Amino acid sequence: MMRISKNLTETGQIATEVAVNLKGGEVIGLVGELGAGKTTFVQALADSLGIKEKVASPTFVLMKVYSVIGHQSISKLVHVDAYRLRDAEELKNIGLLDYLGQPDTVTVIEWANQVKDILPPDSRMITISPGEGENDRTIDF
Numbered sequence: 001m002m003r004i005s006k007n008l009t010e011t012g013q014i015a016t017e018v019a020v021n022l023k024g025g026e027v028i029g030l031v032g033e034l035g036a037g038k039t040t041f042v043q044a045l046a047d048s049l050g051i052k053e054k055v056a057s058p059t060f061v062l063m064k065v066y067s068v069i070g071h072q073s074i075s076k077l078v079h080v081d082a083y084r085l086r087d088a089e090e091l092k093n094i095g096l097l098d099y100l101g102q103p104d105t106v107t108v109i110e111w112a113n114q115v116k117d118i119l120p121p122d123s124r125m126i127t128i129s130p131g132e133g134e135n136d137r138t139i140d141f
């Protein structure tokens, strides 16, 4: 499915549509260039899951685990930034495999194209690309 977002609010709405369909166990790979809106998308997704904590880019920490309170089947959101990872081995070292595909966990990975070798085959990819205007984005999921 392909959607056009004209601004931050619309990107947030699209993230909410994705969030309401999550059950837990999903691995979502976010693909898009620097500044495409990957972190922005995760922030809106987290918000929709009821996470109150501020979701920041995990560029330096590589992985951050957020607790989801009060959701029927999801208790954790794991946010990964694979940009600085040299190889999938490093992603294993930070403990990601403890979370990937766990039934109560949703894992979202920025720059997923860099680590696609270790992602489960049923991972969902969401691609964010620039559009014509400065704030236009095409979101493909």
Ligand SMILES: Nc1ncnc2c1ncn2[C@@H]1O[C@H](COP(=O)(O)OP(=O)(O)OP(=O)(O)O)[C@@H](O)[C@H]1O
Binding pocket: 005, 006, 007, 008, 011, 032, 033, 034, 035, 036, 037, 038, 039, 040, 041, 057, 110, 134, 135, 136, 137
């Ligand atoms: N329609 C839009 N959707 C998402 N972000 C938008 C949109 N229009 C403008 N922006 C801006 O684009 C920027 C996206 O930054 P963000 O950190 O989310 O990108 P990113 O893909 O995570 O980058 P990085 O590769 O550095 O992690 C923000 O400054 C945001 O305000």
Ligand SMILES: [Mg+2]
Binding pocket: 038, 039, 040, 057, 081, 110
């Ligand atoms: Mg980012």
